[in-house]
Amino acid sequence: MSLTLEHIVKALGGELSGPTDRVIEGLAPLQSAGPAQLAFLSHPKYIAQLAQTQAACVILKSEFLSSVPAGTSAIATPDPYLYFARLTRLWKQAHRPADPTGVHPSAVVHPSARIAPDASIGPLCVVEEGAVIGAGTVLRSRVTVGYDCQIGERCLVHAGVVIGADGFGFAPVQGTWEKIEQLGAVRIGNDVEIGANTCIDRGALDDTVIEDGVKLDNLIQIGHNVHIGAHTAMAGCVGVAGSARIGAHCTVGGGAVVLGHLTLADHVHISAASVVTRSILKPGQYTGMFPLDDNAKWEKNAASLKQLHQLRERIKRIEQQHPQQEP
Amino acid sequence: MSLTLEHIVKALGGELSGPTDRVIEGLAPLQSAGPAQLAFLSHPKYIAQLAQTQAACVILKSEFLSSVPAGTSAIATPDPYLYFARLTRLWKQAHRPADPTGVHPSAVVHPSARIAPDASIGPLCVVEEGAVIGAGTVLRSRVTVGYDCQIGERCLVHAGVVIGADGFGFAPVQGTWEKIEQLGAVRIGNDVEIGANTCIDRGALDDTVIEDGVKLDNLIQIGHNVHIGAHTAMAGCVGVAGSARIGAHCTVGGGAVVLGHLTLADHVHISAASVVTRSILKPGQYTGMFPLDDNAKWEKNAASLKQLHQLRERIKRIEQQHPQQEP
Amino acid sequence: MSLTLEHIVKALGGELSGPTDRVIEGLAPLQSAGPAQLAFLSHPKYIAQLAQTQAACVILKSEFLSSVPAGTSAIATPDPYLYFARLTRLWKQAHRPADPTGVHPSAVVHPSARIAPDASIGPLCVVEEGAVIGAGTVLRSRVTVGYDCQIGERCLVHAGVVIGADGFGFAPVQGTWEKIEQLGAVRIGNDVEIGANTCIDRGALDDTVIEDGVKLDNLIQIGHNVHIGAHTAMAGCVGVAGSARIGAHCTVGGGAVVLGHLTLADHVHISAASVVTRSILKPGQYTGMFPLDDNAKWEKNAASLKQLHQLRERIKRIEQQHPQQEP
Numbered sequence: 001m002s003l004t005l006e007h008i009v010k011a012l013g014g015e016l017s018g019p020t021d022r023v024i025e026g027l028a029p030l031q032s033a034g035p036a037q038l039a040f041l042s043h044p045k046y047i048a049q050l051a052q053t054q055a056a057c058v059i060l061k062s063e064f065l066s067s068v069p070a071g072t073s074a075i076a077t078p079d080p081y082l083y084f085a086r087l088t089r090l091w092k093q094a095h096r097p098a099d100p101t102g103v104h105p106s107a108v109v110h111p112s113a114r115i116a117p118d119a120s121i122g123p124l125c126v127v128e129e130g131a132v133i134g135a136g137t138v139l140r141s142r143v144t145v146g147y148d149c150q151i152g153e154r155c156l157v158h159a160g161v162v163i164g165a166d167g168f169g170f171a172p173v174q175g176t177w178e179k180i181e182q183l184g185a186v187r188i189g190n191d192v193e194i195g196a197n198t199c200i201d202r203g204a205l206d207d208t209v210i211e212d213g214v215k216l217d218n219l220i221q222i223g224h225n226v227h228i229g230a231h232t233a234m235a236g237c238v239g240v241a242g243s244a245r246i247g248a249h250c251t252v253g254g255g256a257v258v259l260g261h262l263t264l265a266d267h268v269h270i271s272a273a274s275v276v277t278r279s280i281l282k283p284g285q286y287t288g289m290f291p292l293d294d295n296a297k298w299e300k301n302a303a304s305l306k307q308l309h310q311l312r313e314r315i316k317r318i319e320q321q322h323p324q325q326e327p
Numbered sequence: 328m329s330l331t332l333e334h335i336v337k338a339l340g341g342e343l344s345g346p347t348d349r350v351i352e353g354l355a356p357l358q359s360a361g362p363a364q365l366a367f368l369s370h371p372k373y374i375a376q377l378a379q380t381q382a383a384c385v386i387l388k389s390e391f392l393s394s395v396p397a398g399t400s401a402i403a404t405p406d407p408y409l410y411f412a413r414l415t416r417l418w419k420q421a422h423r424p425a426d427p428t429g430v431h432p433s434a435v436v437h438p439s440a441r442i443a444p445d446a447s448i449g450p451l452c453v454v455e456e457g458a459v460i461g462a463g464t465v466l467r468s469r470v471t472v473g474y475d476c477q478i479g480e481r482c483l484v485h486a487g488v489v490i491g492a493d494g495f496g497f498a499p500v501q502g503t504w505e506k507i508e509q510l511g512a513v514r515i516g517n518d519v520e521i522g523a524n525t526c527i528d529r530g531a532l533d534d535t536v537i538e539d540g541v542k543l544d545n546l547i548q549i550g551h552n553v554h555i556g557a558h559t560a561m562a563g564c565v566g567v568a569g570s571a572r573i574g575a576h577c578t579v580g581g582g583a584v585v586l587g588h589l590t591l592a593d594h595v596h597i598s599a600a601s602v603v604t605r606s607i608l609k610p611g612q613y614t615g616m617f618p619l620d621d622n623a624k625w626e627k628n629a630a631s632l633k634q635l636h637q638l639r640e641r642i643k644r645i646e647q648q649h650p651q652q653e654p
Numbered sequence: 655m656s657l658t659l660e661h662i663v664k665a666l667g668g669e670l671s672g673p674t675d676r677v678i679e680g681l682a683p684l685q686s687a688g689p690a691q692l693a694f695l696s697h698p699k700y701i702a703q704l705a706q707t708q709a710a711c712v713i714l715k716s717e718f719l720s721s722v723p724a725g726t727s728a729i730a731t732p733d734p735y736l737y738f739a740r741l742t743r744l745w746k747q748a749h750r751p752a753d754p755t756g757v758h759p760s761a762v763v764h765p766s767a768r769i770a771p772d773a774s775i776g777p778l779c780v781v782e783e784g785a786v787i788g789a790g791t792v793l794r795s796r797v798t799v800g801y802d803c804q805i806g807e808r809c810l811v812h813a814g815v816v817i818g819a820d821g822f823g824f825a826p827v828q829g830t831w832e833k834i835e836q837l838g839a840v841r842i843g844n845d846v847e848i849g850a851n852t853c854i855d856r857g858a859l860d861d862t863v864i865e866d867g868v869k870l871d872n873l874i875q876i877g878h879n880v881h882i883g884a885h886t887a888m889a890g891c892v893g894v895a896g897s898a899r900i901g902a903h904c905t906v907g908g909g910a911v912v913l914g915h916l917t918l919a920d921h922v923h924i925s926a927a928s929v930v931t932r933s934i935l936k937p938g939q940y941t942g943m944f945p946l947d948d949n950a951k952w953e954k955n956a957a958s959l960k961q962l963h964q965l966r967e968r969i970k971r972i973e974q975q976h977p978q979q980e981p
Binding site: 433435451453455469471473474487489492493495496497498500502503504505506507508509510524526528531532533546548550564566568582584586598601602603604605611612613614615616617618620624627628630631632634635638641642645648649 | 680681682683686733735736738739740742743745746750758760776777778794795796810812813814845847849850851867869871872873885887889890891903908909926927943944945946947948949952953956957959960961962963965966969972973976
């Protein structure tokens with residue numbers, strides 16, 4: 001596995017300082033890169049690592065060129081992290097076969113499903129009646145796409161994903177539950193990536209909708225009739241309850257929960273492990289998470305927390321009986 | 328896809344106002360229903376939508392009949408939501424093929440497994456030695472049922488479910504873990520629904536038990552020897568640790584965690600994302616969740632929370648040195 | 655299913671009191687064990703159960719031999735729980751067939767994958783190009799092992815596990831996300847157990863590493879480039895974000911979240927449902943979890959919590975204006 005610097009710069013641009021025929025055998029973090037590896041500097045705080053790097057070449061902004069050690073090549077570019085992202089794709093294309101187009105013989109695909117000729121349906125996938133898989137989309141392995149569900153173009157769906165299982169809908173009747181059949185489907189836009197073992201349920205009446213460019217990590221639960229706006233990203237283990245409407249360009253941290261029937265505006269950012277219990281109409285970062293502490297301290301603080309409302313009343317009474325002057 | 332109102336009322340009852348031959352082409356929410364769609368009104372707070380609906384027909388209580396706009400048909404029934412649930416089933420039966428009975432050729436079923444003749448074992452399922460699948464039960468696709476595990480009648484198991492993996496049991500020995508083989512199985516009652524990628528572990532010595540009518544959403548973890556009482560429902564991403572005993576008619580909100588060896592009485596309701604750390608013997612709603620706030624405010628409050636026990640001590644001291652009169 | 659006490663003691667040691675030819679038909683908890691079953695006493699607090707047990711035989715420390723009821727046999731051993739663990743394995747070996755060695759015909763294994771002759775690749779597994787599966791390792795069913803990923807010896811991987819899906823890496827560019835190809839793999843040591851539907855992502859540049867003896871429960875998410883030290887155990891539904899480095903001999907409770915790029919020292923123990931937001935360099939037990947309460951009390955306390963920082967300021971002002979004497 002190797003590429004010359006010349007090959008890289010021809011494909012991705014950037015200004016190369018150093019010999020063009022230098023051979024790169026791998027990509028690596030700046031700190032640990034060896035003398036045949038290429039690294040990148042994306043943030044000035046790592047500049048100390050630059051002086052000591054063993055890397056063959058470093059991708060960086062031109063303003064840091066003067067700090068590159070002698071003998072190390074450099075590629076100057078305005079956005080080193082983006083350059084690096086593109087380099088990973090160049091690298092993968094050069095060294096690994098593309099996912100094969102067509103349907104793996106072990107997959108179970110209903111004859112009525114419409115699968116783009118250059119889509120890739122991996123081993124042991126299930127594509128049900130009437131499902132649609134767009135051009136260039138890849139289902140890696142053991143993915144289920146339920147009946148009538150649609151996936152757009154250039155999507156990547158990892159192993160174990162379930163799209164179009166029934167939403168969780170029951171009517172209570174005398175202490176038992178009667179099933180509400182889920183008559184909607186799932187519609188997924190273009191350029192969506194869905195992580196391993198993530199589930200996206202079909203809608204009850206209307207469809208569940210995932211817009212273009214959404215990125216979902218592993219083990220995420222998306223309930224029925226959820227709508228996720230374009231280019232929103234969610235980290236692993238997030239749960240989004242039914243009929244939540246999440247805007248575009250949002251981020252949701254790992255393990256967070258969004259309750260049902262809420263609206264999140266565009267550009268809302270939810271911190272990891274936080275629980276969204278009301279709609280959020282103003283962009284910004286939102287958090288709700290019990291701070292970690294050593295167990296003994298936590299026990300004391302948690303016990304006090306169970307009396308916090310009383311403490312507040314006690315403070316109020318003190319203030320009333322011992323009046324305060326304005327500071 | 329269509330049904331006449333006459334067909335619907337014949338099948339499900341209710342009092343129809345309006346022409347019987349009106350053709351319904353779909354079900355929809357009251358707010359968005361079009362002139363060939365059927366909607367329902369389940370709660371008086373949506374009565375304003377009724378005046379403006381475009382729906383062909385609305386299911387509602389007879390007391391609201393006078394508010395139905397001219398030209399809109401109506402079906403009066405004591406429980407519109409239940410009527411709607413049954414209508415979704417009628418609709419699905421009329422328009423989609425039932426899951427085929429028998430074993431899909433791609434499934435891997437051990438010859439000793441006992442599968443009811445009218446059960447449906449979907450594509451790429453695995454049913455191990457000695458497992459039992461009851462009459463009318465459907466395993467959708469890519470479901471694993473471990474050896475000796477039993478599923479009752481009329482159950483619906485969604486894609487990716489794993490029933491009967493080993494419970495998590497290890498004995499510590501000098502800093503390492505020795506496996507405790509899990510010798511129990513899983514027993515699931517009748518009319519149970521299990522959501523996509525949910526896992527129910529086999530018991531260590533006795534069985535893990537899921538009673539009749541339990542409804543589990545997606546990505547739920549049920550540990551070994553858990554017992555879930557009849558008609559309890561759990562939303563997505565819940566985790567129930569080993570040997571917890573959960574009563575009948577309970578609900579557990581999404582992302583909640585129930586620790587091991589606890590008992591929850593019947594009719595206990597746990598809010599989403601709450602952590603149950605002790606047994607709950609009294610019916611009611613229980614919650615424990617850090618309230619969401621904008622990140623800057625959260626940071627201040629979380630920092631203060633880490634000193635809450637000290638704050639309490641300071642209040643106590645003020646009260647002692649500046650005595651309060653009874654209000 | 656039965657074993658004589660003689661057979662058990664010959665295999666596992668321990669001092670038997672009572673007839674050697676007594677036939678044991680099952681293992682059971684001390685409290686519920688019947689007259690043909692074997693139980694164990696691991697903790698003095700259950701000694702009251704010993705007097706009333708119906709068990710055929712009890713495994714216990716020799717100091718409790720005098721409390722064994724007449725007619726009950728006993729096996730004395732220094733560590734009854736460990737003895738019991740080994741007995742479960744003896745029991746299983748005697749009564750269930752071992753997982754068959756070789757590749758199940760329904761599995762999809764790339765010809766370049768190297769699979770030890772005595773490994774067991776279960777039904778409907780996928781083993782991709784260049785993957786390595788060590789001696790004695792068992793993939794139960796529907797497991798995916800991605801290209802170039804390595805699993806050591808004597809590992810047990812439960813159904814639905816996904817090893818080597820892409821890590822979650824994207825570079826932001828003008829409001830959209832550009833994929834960073836994940837060029838690393840996953841390396842798993844010996845004697846590792848991985849629970850059902852758990853996911854371990856491949857690294858971005860370097861590998862994700864799981865060291866020897868790690869035990870992971872079900873539905874766990876391990877992000878790219880995470881490093882988990884030897885003999886660490888994690889309960890169900892844990893999420894570990896990218897590049898976290900977790901020490902050896904740690905435990906992580908169910909539903910806990912570890913944020914990315916953190917370091918946890920050896921012997922750190924995280925309580926269930928806690929969120930680790932900073933590195934922990936000192937061994938110990940750490941917790942952060944909102945205490946459960948009935949919903950009405952929780953609402954009051956949660957509302958007060960959103961003003962906690964203000965309450966703290968108010969206490970400070972009282973103290974300044976009404977000075978306190980040292981107690």
